[in-house]
Amino acid sequence: MAVIETKGLVKTFGKLRALDGLDLEVDAGQVYGFIGPNGAGKTTTIRVLLGSYKATSGSAQVFGKDVWRESTSIHEEVAYVPGDVSLWPNMSGGEVIDFFLRLREKSGPAWDAAQKRRAELIKNFELDPTKKCRSYSKGNRQKVALVAALASDVDLYLFDEPTSGLDPLMEKVFQSYVAEIKAAGKTILLSSHILSEVERLCDSVGIIRKGKLVEHGTLAELRQRWEVEGEALPSLEEVFMKQYGDEIHISGEEDDNEMHKSIFAQYLPKKKAGDR
Ligand SMILES: Nc1ncnc2c1ncn2[C@@H]1O[C@H](COP(=O)(O)OP(=O)(O)O)[C@@H](O)[C@H]1O
Ligand SMILES: [Mg+2]
Secondary structure, three states, rough: EEEEEEEEEEEEOOOOOEEEEEEEEEEEEOOEEEOOOOOHHHHHHHHHHOOOOOOOOEEEEEEOOOHHHHHHHHOOOOEEOOOOOOOOOEEEHHHHHHHHHOOOOOHHHHHHHHHHHHHHHHOOOOOOOOOOOHHHOHHHHHHHHHHHHHHHOEEEEEEEEOOOOOOOOHHHHHHHHHHHHHHHOOOOEEEEOOHHHHHHOOOOEEEEEEEEEEEEEEHHHHHHHHHHHOOOOOOOHHHHHHHHHOOOOOOOEEEEEOHHHHHHHEEEEOOOOOOO
């Protein structure tokens, strides 16, 4: 069964078509890697799924329910971590986490289980929950949102570049929790530009470009689809570059997309001096 299904999803901001007929399908129990560089439409998609943006046209359903009209009931079974977490400056991290957990449970065995998990997560992510949110770094704010989401027992987890700002050690902690959630049969949409993370964690991958899904399938399917005879199966990075190679150029001078430079530079042919 599809937990997430969008058909011909369009979202415009003025003249800009952030989503341009997106067809996305994520089945129950999958860890789905949603990849694409900055501006491709990942966050917009997730915000439409959360009912924070109203789609311009097309359809979007979560658990078979319309994301706009039935967003309240969808939220009961969804945990979300944005890529850039903002928190209430006067609350402590622990208070924020409990605030989110109380939206679902207030007492009883489920509350006790969430509290137990909360304690374990705080320890593993090395978060000091007593500090006021205003004093947290970006990485610590990210940890607060991760603890709140991962301590929640829900059916669907939406992670939008959740490890931005975390060091590699904490990224590993996050990955082990994703594996745990997956083993429990939950569904995860993981938007990321860390392709190695997606390669490690995800069953299926969708590549988004300019608001359209240009490639999707299991990792094995994608690698086979782009196999070149006589060569080793391509990595996810190489598959990704088949979709984006024409668009990304490294000039060595000013570049309008820093992320392309940092993340993908190693896979790209260097432009020669004098090239434009
Ligand atoms: N609230 C908004 N108002 C205007 N433009 C937006 C808004 N949100 C996103 N966009 C634009 O929509 C496109 C897709 O953005 P986004 O979904 O954030 O991409 P991604 O998450 O893949 O980096 C970008 O061109 C971005 O500038
Ligand atoms: Mg984004």
